[in-house]
Amino acid sequence: MSIQARNRFIGIDVGGTKIMGVVADPTSGEIQVRRKLPTPTSDPERLPPAIGEVVDELIDAAGRPVGVGVGVPGLVDHQGVLHYGPNVPGVLGLDIAGELRREFGLPVIAENDASCAALAEHRLGAAQGTMHAIVVNQGTGIAGGIIIGGRLHRGANGFAGEPGHMMINANGHLCACGKRGCWESVASGAGLANIAREVVAEGRATRILELAGGEPAHIRGEHVSAAIAEGDTDATLVLDRFGWWVAEGLASLIALLDPEIIVLGGGLTAINRHFISEVQERVNETVMGAAYRPEVPIVPARLGAEAGAIGAAVSARDLFFGR
Ligand SMILES: [Zn+2]
Known part of the structure; x- marks a missing residue:
């Protein structure tokens, strides 16, 4: 070629x-x-x-x-x-x-x-043809990018588009940035592990703990996915709480930016085949003025x-x- x-x-x-x-x-x-x-x-x-x-x-x-x-x-x-x-x-x-x-x-x-x-994703992928889009990439942390009026929003210094560090819970988990309660501390791969630790501390999710070698500090997102694949019900509870936090963050972004579409990238969307549709449902219910606005479609990233x-x-x- x-x-x-x-x-x-x-x-x-x-x-x-x-x-x-x-x-x-x-x-x-x-x-x-x-x-x-x-x-x-x-x-x-x-x-x-x-x-x-x-x-x-x-x-x-x-x-x-x-x-x-x-x-x-x-x-x-x-x-x-x-x-x-x-x-x-x-x-x-x-x-x-x-x-x-x-x-x-x-x-x-x-x-x-x-x-x-x-x-x-905006020019060639899942958000092609839109004017207002938010791309959220859930890896170890959360990265993002914002398209406003058909253009990438860079901000005053070029530093815009860090949704992972919106503070969502003042008493929350410590984030990689040194602050507490950032969205990525509950809605990224690291966040999935944090939530699994919460459930372990409640005396549940024993299978996840076992997969992590019995050490809560060693729990990673992969252990949760593995337990979900086995059909472990407590792992499903972890995913449920995780999805709740993902949806709350997305609803805040919709309230702030009123996008046409949200693109979710990173491996986490594939954790369970219903994940995106469940997040979509929660966002539809929880977003400000839910009954009075059109649904903002949440779609998986296309470019990998x-x-x-x-x-x-x-x-x-x-x-x-x-x-
Ligand atoms: Zn942070």
């Missing part, structure tokens, strides 16, 4: 363990080449050269692109400077876009990785693990051709 030179863009997704790069056509989503390298997590200074290596390999394989987009987990400003990245400790004002621009002489944009994934890289290419295309 070959992409026309004018539609050839590089998209990079910097993950916690690997840097994934693609040469893609951001107008069709077609991917021509893929490359992967491990993320250097020990030293933030080594991140831009490692990204550069992936870009180099992609250029060797497919030729020079029109531009490069890089999706990075953390707070990335409008200039493409990473101010805080949970996966690259010690980062302080790392000019990712600038370093790559100087190295390759190409237009480069760096953007929050979840914003990239949201951009991809490559959404971030494709979205980074879309972002680079927008930088070059405008949106």
Whole structure:
């Protein structure tokens, strides 16, 4: 497969363990080449050269692109400077876009990785054709992106779209960000484990505890999914409470942003085949003014693990051709 030179863009997704790069056509989503390298997590200074290596390999394989987009987990400003990245400790004002621009002489944009994934779902995936969409990705934590008026909402500094850190319960669980009661502490993979621990503390969910080797601290989301697959009724109770928190957070987002659609990504939507429809029902009941507004459809993400890289290419295309 070959992409026309004018539609050839590089998209990079910097993950916690690997840097994934693609040469893609951001107008069709077609991917021509893929490359992967491990993320250097020990030293933030080594991140831009490692990204550069992936870009180099992609250029060797497919030729020079029109531009490069890089999706990075953390707070990335409008200039493409990473101010805080949970996966690259010690980062302080790392000019990712600038370093790559100087190295390759190409237009480069760096953007929050979840914003990239949201951009991809909006332009090429489950939210295609909508003007107002929210994309929520439930992994270990919760990442998100907001589309307002057909465009990605970046906020004053570029830091918008972190629904996982909306505070939802003042006395809640400790979040990875250091605060207590963030939505992701009850509605992500880590949140699922927190809720399982609550149920264990009530003297139930013995099968989940057993799967975690008898140690509540070792409970992970996977243990809950495994117990659900076995038909364990207490695991279903855990999932039920979890779904309640997911729905409460989504209802708050609907009250705030009035979207046409909500896209749920990450592996958790597949935990049980009724999960999304149950969340949909609860959201329909709990949302402000429930009886007086149209249903906001909650749908699974379509682009999977490559959404971030494709979205980074879309972002680079927008930088070059405008949106
Ligand atoms: Zn938090």
